[in-house]
Amino acid sequence: MTTCNLPLLTLYDRIASIYDPWSRSVTEDVGFYVEQALASGGPVVELAVGTGRIAVPIAQAGVRVIGVDSSPEMLGFARAAAESAGVTDLVDLRLGDLRDPPISERVPLVICPFRSLLHMETEDEKLRALRAARVLLEPEGRFAFDVFSPSREDIEETHGRWLEREAGIFERADWDEGTRTLSLSVRSGDVITTFGLHWLSAPEWLRLLDEAGFAVDALYGWFDRRSYDGEEDMIFACTARG
Numbered sequence: 431m432t433t434c435n436l437p438l439l440t441l442y443d444r445i446a447s448i449y450d451p452w453s454r455s456v457t458e459d460v461g462f463y464v465e466q467a468l469a470s471g472g473p474v475v476e477l478a479v480g481t482g483r484i485a486v487p488i489a490q491a492g493v494r495v496i497g498v499d500s501s502p503e504m505l506g507f508a509r510a511a512a513e514s515a516g517v518t519d520l521v522d523l524r525l526g527d528l529r530d531p532p533i534s535e536r537v538p539l540v541i542c543p544f545r546s547l548l549h550m551e552t553e554d555e556k557l558r559a560l561r562a563a564r565v566l567l568e569p570e571g572r573f574a575f576d577v578f579s580p581s582r583e584d585i586e587e588t589h590g591r592w593l594e595r596e597a598g599i600f601e602r603a604d605w606d607e608g609t610r611t612l613s614l615s616v617r618s619g620d621v622i623t624t625f626g627l628h629w630l631s632a633p634e635w636l637r638l639l640d641e642a643g644f645a646v647d648a649l650y651g652w653f654d655r656r657s658y659d660g661e662e663d664m665i666f667a668c669t670a671r672g
């Protein structure tokens with residue numbers, strides 16, 4: 431288990447107990463990633479596995495998952511979720527940084543769901559993360575992840591306002607279009623955290639993926655595989671170049 435260079439308490443540790451209730455309505459991506467996992471045959475590496483929202487359904491479909499996350503608390507919830515689903519033998523959870531994941535295995539599929547790559551602040555850090563994903567892949571292995579770039583309407587509707595996303599769980603978005611940073615605050619009772627999400631445009635992601643050694647097979651605009659047409663959501667399906 432690698433623990434070096436990790437802060438003692440990550441921003442997600444503070445909200446681990448409310449992460450699942452907070453993201454309860456986010457279900458549209460689960461089937462997409464489970465299908466990718468089944469097509470690969472596994473094992474699958476999930477970078478930034480969180481509480482196992484995606485990893486546990488993949489394991490329930492019979493595919494082994496190695497999940498990496500920098501938050502011990504989030505991993506604790508993932509462990510509990512795997513236990514209650516009866517799939518602990520298929521879910522291997524490791525504490526570590528997705529830019530330098532503690533994984534020596536090579537796999538046919540790496541995934542990084544739910545915008546987690548946007549936690550990488552700079553282009554250099556994003557490129558480091560993409561290269562780390564590339565290293566984990568077998569020849570012609572695949573990498574799938576999703577990110578977003580906000581629309582003007584989304585910024586105008588949400589900027590600086592506390593919104594009740596789920597009962598008793600509030601979310602506030604502070605957008606900085608200059609630095610292209612969303613400061614997202616989540617609060618429930620005494621629990622509060624704020625983290626940054628640093629977005630890029632689709633052409634910028636395509637350039638970074640090329641630099642990291644990926645061919646992009648598809649860029650979808652949603653998990654139903656419709657083509658990307660400048661919407662907020664971007665779902666990349668890539669193959670490692672030889």
Ligand SMILES: C[S@@+](CC[C@H](N)C(=O)[O-])C[C@H]1O[C@@H](n2cnc3c(N)ncnc32)[C@H](O)[C@@H]1O
Binds near residue numbers: 442477481498
């Ligand atoms: C939005 S959650 C996504 C969790 C899960 N993949 C899902 O789809 O629900 C982002 C996750 O990224 C993790 N994370 C943030 N920075 C990280 C890093 N540098 N290395 C590993 N995990 C990181 C957080 O701890 C958190 O669990």
